[in-house]
Amino acid sequence: MERIRLCKMEANAYEHPEDRETLKVLKGFSCFESIIKSFMDWNGVKADYVVRKASNFHVTKETCPELNQLMDDAISILNIDDVPRVYLEWGYNINGYTWGYRDTTMMVLNTGVIDLMDDMEQTFVIGHELGHIKSKHVIYHTLAKVLTSSISNIPIIGSVPELFVLALTRWSRMSEFTADRAGLLACQDVNAALRAIIKMSGVPHKYFDKINVESFLKEAESLQKDLSFTDKAFEKVLNAVYNDHPWVLIRALELKKWVDSGEYEQILNEYKAIRCPVCGHYTIKSTTVCPKCDTSFNL
Ligand SMILES: [Zn+2]
Ligand SMILES: [Zn+2]
Structure with a gap:
């Protein structure tokens, strides 16, 4: 399928409103600037970046020509200026992430993304990660990962208020909706995008042929009703305890809603x-x- 090449498209054309709102809340913390600054100055981020660079497989035209081509196409379609270095990390959960400090960004994809997904599903994952880069999420995501991980001896951690961490993890989850939209704009195949998200939910390889997008979305709809996102106290617990949960059902549902709203088609037409x-x-x-x-x- 010939994909539409986009031109002059800024991230705010498709950013999810919850991403925007929760980021505003996060930036409203008086400690926001100083936390980000001390985090960027912290050598641990740089050290971690170097270790990841030294430990993972670097994707280039020579080492992985097919994957490199998918990457180049997605970069062109999404008008990405900050082109990341791309690495593969051994692991068969289907996942990718961006990691960075200052102006340096890397994209890391698990081996599972390559071995268990077709080209357009891979493009969805690549576009998702490029979406984080385009929206300048990387430094905040890196901070969220560090603050909620076992990386210890962070000199700034003592000075980060708990409410800030909650706001950061809430935003981090909402930012996934924006990145999913970028993923879809990159692959331009709704079914491939939804299949990619469904595969992340844990479908075993032998059942890939039986993936049923419709029944997955139905389950997501009933889950969203159960969760009752108006219950703030409940959501606070979810945020605090399950901040790193991928929320794949809700992500699939949000992406489908965006397509059904007509906004997705509108963007393709506007920026074609x-x-x-x-x-x-x-x-x-x-x-x-x-x-x-x-x-x-x-x-
Ligand atoms: Zn010409
Ligand atoms: Zn993401």
Whole structure:
């Protein structure tokens, strides 16, 4: 399937409102700037980055040409400026993450993403991670992972208020909805996107052929009713205890709702790029002259 190449699309065109709202709450903490600054200055993040770089398999045109091509395509479609270095980490849970400090970002995909997913499902995962980069989530995500992990001896941890950590983990979960939208914009295949999320929920390899998107979504709908997100006290407990839970059912449901709302199609139409028939350069559809070779599109 030929995918639509997008042009001049900013992340705020598709960001999930809950991502925006919870980030506003997080940035409203008076300690926000100082925590981020001391975290960026903390050598532990740099050390961890170096260790990950030294331990994982680097994806390049030479080492993994097919995966590298999927990556290049997704980077072009989503108009990503901060191109990350990409690594593979051994592990058969289907997962990926971005990790970074200062201006340096890496994307790490588990081996399971490559071995257990088809090209468009992989593209969904890649697009999801690129979405975190495009929305500048990486440093906050890295902080959330460090604060909720077993990495010890963090000099700033004593000064991080518990409420800040709760707000950070809540935002972190909501930011997944935005990244899923980027994943879908990259693969442009709703079924592949939903299948990818469903596979993350723990479907064994031998049942991949039996994945039923509709019944999964039905289960997600009843779960969302049960969870009653209006119950703030309950949600606080969920946030505190299960902050790292992937929430895959809710993610699938939120993505489907976005597609059904028509917003997804609208974005594809609005940011669809046109290709110069002479030099192949992509540009915004309102342009009448190719900015690269001066060919007039009206001729
Ligand atoms: Zn994510
Ligand atoms: Zn041209």
